[in-house]
Amino acid sequence: MVMSTLLKVQAALIQPLSLLLPRVRLVPGVDYHLLWRDPGTLQDFKADSLATMSDITTRTMQQTLRAMHQLTEDKHIQQAGSDFCALSMLFLVGSEDHVADQGVTRRFYDKLANSDKEFVAFDGVFHSVFEDPEQDEVLAFLSQWLRNRFPELHAT
Secondary structure (H helix, E strand, O other): OOOOHHHHHHHHHHHHHHHHOOOOEEOOOOOHHHOOOOHHHHHHHHHOOOOOOOOEEHHHHHHHHHHHHHHHHOHHHHOOOOOHHHOOEEEEEEOOOOOOOHHHHHHHHHHOOOOOEEEEEEOOOOOOOOOOOOHHHHHHHHHHHHHHHOHHHHOO
């Protein structure tokens, strides 16, 4: 993950904060303008009553960071015979994603012992790959990927 200064400070202090003040809300360390290339999508997001840009609790942030760390360190992701590695994995990323660090994502992908895995970077796309102008290309790729793995669902 590309960490802003704010996010670095939050990550460094999150463990004690979540224990002492678990319900205190923190400003998210994500710049929402970096999620979508089309400024209209951000406006739509802000207007959507079901979407939220609210601050998150220290406990939620601590648990999220902990889960990410545990997954990257779990030995089962590198064991070809594990239940985890029996799953098909698809990583869809935007080449212009300035929220998640593609290098970190790629290193995690490379560690996976899954026999069926694919990493696809869509040129010019930002973080929210399903909502950028190239969403039709991304969704077509995803649909075909799913059809290839579950042909019985598309037999009719």
